[in-house]
Amino acid sequence: MRTAKSKGLALCPKCHKVNKVVSEPIQCSRCMGSFYQRKYNSLQYTFAWNLAALLAFIPANLYPIMVVYQLGVPKEATILSGIGEFIDHGLYPIAVIIFTASIIVPLMKIIGLFVLVYKVHTGMRLKPNKHSKIYHILEFLGPWSMLDVFVVALMVTIVELGFVTSVAAGPAINYFTITVIFTMFAANSFDPRLLWDKKEIQSKEKNALKTT
Amino acid sequence: MTQKKQPKQWVACQQCDALFDKPLLKQGQSAKCTRCGSVLVERKVDSIERSFHWSLAGLILMLPAILLPLMGVTLAGQHHQASLFDCVLVLIERDFFMIASLLFLFAIAVPIVRLSGALYLSYSFKFNRLKPSLLNFFRAYHHLDHWAMLNVFMLGIVVSMYKLLDDTELSVNLGLLSFILWLVCSTMASAALDQDYIWEELEQAFLEPNTTDEIA
Incomplete structure (x- = not known):
């Protein structure tokens, strides 16, 4: 397959102009932005952001995310116990949405990106077609985990009836937003073209072995 | 032929870096990458x-x-x-x-x-x-x-x-x-x-x- 890299060309990530590579970082001749042929230190950055997101995800689940005051009595709820409450009240669709957005999606994103980084690094059982699709799904799902944060923000503002009921946000909300933003950074710093590069190298090595 | 005098233009796939000649598109058409299937260029x-x-x-x-x-x-x-x-x-x-x-x-x-x-x-x-x-x-x-x-x-x-x-x-x-x-x-x-x-x-x-x- 003919790739831009093999021809000594590089695609500008901002304006999608194909530039000639002279020295890195390359300055785009169209939009004047500077960029690298592949995202700079992509795997390291992805791994680091991902690790940070995973660490922040632990306190996000342990601390309460929302505190409901009813007649002055505080009742704390973590992400998981909040979901349990929905199930108790019979609000299954909401329980499923919140569970997907705030537990499954961040975890899938973190695990998925770790797997992708590992696959590119070692080249084990690499299927670029399938893996780049997975990467797309992960990238698309990113912002949707902010759902819980927005729900808490809305609840805090709207349920403010003085002594009767009021809602406050718990410390977990900060950790949770950090998790979401860091996973978004991680997904942005991963470069799916590395998957194809690695595959190309592998198939070349295979051919070289066959001929000798 | 005026088209041949124009310099040759490239497009590269954003997802897999495959390189193609630039396709001529009409409004509403889009070109897809043959290797990974993502959209290369689109004329809206x-x-x-x-x-x-x-x-x-x-x-x-x-x-x-x-x-x-x-x-x-x-x-x-x-x-x-x-x-x-x-x-x-x-x-x-x-x-x-x-x-x-x-x-x-x-x-x-x-x-x-x-x-x-x-x-x-x-x-x-x-x-x-x-x-x-x-x-x-x-x-x-x-x-x-x-x-x-x-x-x-x-x-x-x-x-x-x-x-x-x-x-x-x-x-x-x-x-x-x-x-x-x-x-x-x-x-x-x-x-x-x-x-x-x-x-x-x-x-x-x-x-x-x-x-x-x-x-x-």
Whole structure:
């Protein structure tokens, strides 16, 4: 397959102009932005952001995310116990949405990106077609985990009836937003073209072995 | 043959880096990468007109969407309602600075900046007022690609409405309607903007025909 890299060309990530590579970082001749042929230190950055997101995800689940005051009595709820409450009240669709957005999606994103980084690094059982699709799904799902944060923000503002009921946000909300933003950074710093590069190298090595 | 005299142009796939000759597309057509199947280039129909009108509508709807109350609750005779902007103010008042700033950024600031950016770009194209500074402007516009979260906020509204319906009386206000329309407008405005077309036009207007295209 003919790739831009093999021809000594590089695609500008901002304006999608194909530039000639002279020295890195390359300055785009169209939009004047500077960029690298592949995202700079992509795997390291992805791994680091991902690790940070995973660490922040632990306190996000342990601390309460929302505190409901009813007649002055505080009742704390973590992400998981909040979901349990929905199930108790019979609000299954909401329980499923919140569970997907705030537990499954961040975890899938973190695990998925770790797997992708590992696959590119070692080249084990690499299927670029399938893996780049997975990467797309992960990238698309990113912002949707902010759902819980927005729900808490809305609840805090709207349920403010003085002594009767009021809602406050718990410390977990900060950790949770950090998790979401860091996973978004991680997904942005991963470069799916590395998957194809690695595959190309592998198939070349295979051919070289066959001929000798 | 005039076409042969033009320098050869390349396109590369953003996802897998495969290199192709630049296809000639009509409006509404798109080219897909043969290796990974993602869209290489796309010519959107009537891009400038559409993004101009959508973003103009979005900017008009912005004020009611942000300032009118989204919804209100009534419990034990007390009534309370809040708009999107109130959300930010209340969160600041109660010292939740982090969510306040994130809410402001992702649900107010970024969508507004993107809408006005799209309006400015399509305005300059529509009335032929291209300036070299647009090159920098459009590049900066791309930085915000991932960070508008109006759609997520909308789902947040739906979820919290469900939550509140359980034990309070909920009332829906005009703010919600204008918020939904604002969401539609900003989504359509950014979907209608044809980036490849804009970059090509800008390049032809301000830059010398490029030497990088001629290597074959």
